Amino acid sequence: MYALGLGVLLLLLKYLEIGPVATWDWWWVLSPFAVAALWWAWADSTGYTKRRAVERIEQRKKDRIAKHKEAMGIRPRKPR
Template sequence: MYLLAVGIALLLMRYLEIGFMAGVSWWWVAVPFGLTVAWWTWADTTGYTKRKEVEKMDRKKKERIDKQRAALGIRTRKR
């Protein structure tokens, strides 16, 4: 996501001809977009995205259970 933000910033700077970007080739502006596509392809192919999503859901589930146990006065066990 950071690469996409960098790409958009470079695109705007090149289009509006701000600073050093006025003389830079359009190919340099396209590089972050290509890297973003490569990252998303790799993340989806290897399962990285799904794994992070499952970890986030598990963390939320654990926090919800701990909150409910604390409300009932039950101690949570440390593993």
Template sequence: MWLLWIAVALAVFKGLAHQEIFTIGWVAQLSWWWVLGLFGATAAWWAYADASGLTRRKAQERMDERRQERQRKAREALGSTGQQRRK
């Protein structure tokens, strides 16, 4: 996602430099191909992440963490945190 934000920021700065509204020296001299290349790299990364299962794996990890947190809170609410033992 950070690659997309960099690409968008460069495109905005490059567009503003092209309109002569706001100019950052090195961005104004930067070729549009570099900016478009970052968008292409972002698309390639997303395609790889989806094809390799990375996106799904990260989503599953987040769901597992949420489930474990819910279970922990439910145990605390019931008072059975494992600290007490029945005889």
């Protein structure tokens, strides 16, 4: 996601001809988009994206259970 943000920033600077980016070749300006595409391809092919989504779901589930236990007056367990 950082590469995509950097790409948008460099593209804007190149388009508006601001600073030293105005003199750079377009290859340098557009390279963060290629890096972002490679990152997403790698993350999807290795299962990194799915693993992170499952971790987020599990954490939400644990937080919800702890919140309900606290509301019922039961002290949640400390992590081991």
